[in-house]
Amino acid sequence: MISQKARYALRALVALARADDSMMIAEIADQQHIPRKFLEQILLDLKHHGIVASRRGRLGGYGLLMPPDQITFGRVLRIVDGPIAPLPCLSRIAYRRCADCQTETACEIRRVFAKVADSARDVLDRTTIADALVEEVPAADAAKPGAKRPSAKARA
Amino acid sequence: MISQKARYALRALVALARADDSMMIAEIADQQHIPRKFLEQILLDLKHHGIVASRRGRLGGYGLLMPPDQITFGRVLRIVDGPIAPLPCLSRIAYRRCADCQTETACEIRRVFAKVADSARDVLDRTTIADALVEEVPAADAAKPGAKRPSAKARA
DNA sequence: GATAATCTCTACCGATTAGATAGAGTTAAT
């Protein structure tokens, strides 16, 4: 399960991407129904990690620091929720050896979860905020979920 | 991240699968370096869910209730850690509507994580304890991780 | 230059969960 915080972060970024100019925290919070003070922390964190930029004082606000198609879900999730890997010994950003699985490379469980991690990263590191901008597909026969990715859409 | 508890559960099941006959809790705990009393809870839970069977009293112990190739990682994880889906609104076993994402079917974030959930389930519901039994592959050129699945291997 | 509106930062808090530990009870072989 991804955290509520991560969901808020993604929703805020989608909101910022939709709006062409910058938005105030309160504006985003209201529009997305996110607790204001909680959102402050999230955006501050995203700022520290170079995803968004801010302006203080009157007429202040937040804006994306890069085009939406360069902000991947994976990057946001790693900032907010930490490693994507389901085991510490599979994490790229926070590798930690399993204290017990002594055989290491032979660890059967590790091998299985490596597949899970790879496929999760495959989706999350290729999907961007821009992909989330496209409006709902006509839904006529949008049954197949993992089919095609409209990656170069970028502008709604 | 999957829980320590789930890792213990999988390791215990692998140990039980390797041993042809039943094993005592203490035996598994020692062999796998799992806290004994914690393992008791885990095995009891797995028993309540029909994965293992037990015998009490002297000469007691635990044994698998079905062949290893019929125990999927997904099933074990759902018992121990709960839903695999990264969002409640994507869970099959514990669906819960997101309070905020009002547009529901149009939720962009949901669409992305649906892909993640599908690919995770694809791996976890197809991999069994039996798959974890195969010893380390020769590693000559086992570089490609998501390539082929030895699904019909079944017996080591 | 005062004021008001905005972001910044750090601390805190209540509830829940993770990861165990404890111990009394039940069953069964000897």
Add this chain to the structure above:
DNA sequence: ATTAACTCTATCTAATCGGTAGAGATTATC
């Protein structure tokens, strides 16, 4: 009867999650 095993429920501690609070810094405007 005894002993060695599983069974069940309660409890504990530390961390995490989701959120609040409030003092401080910055900037546009009057």
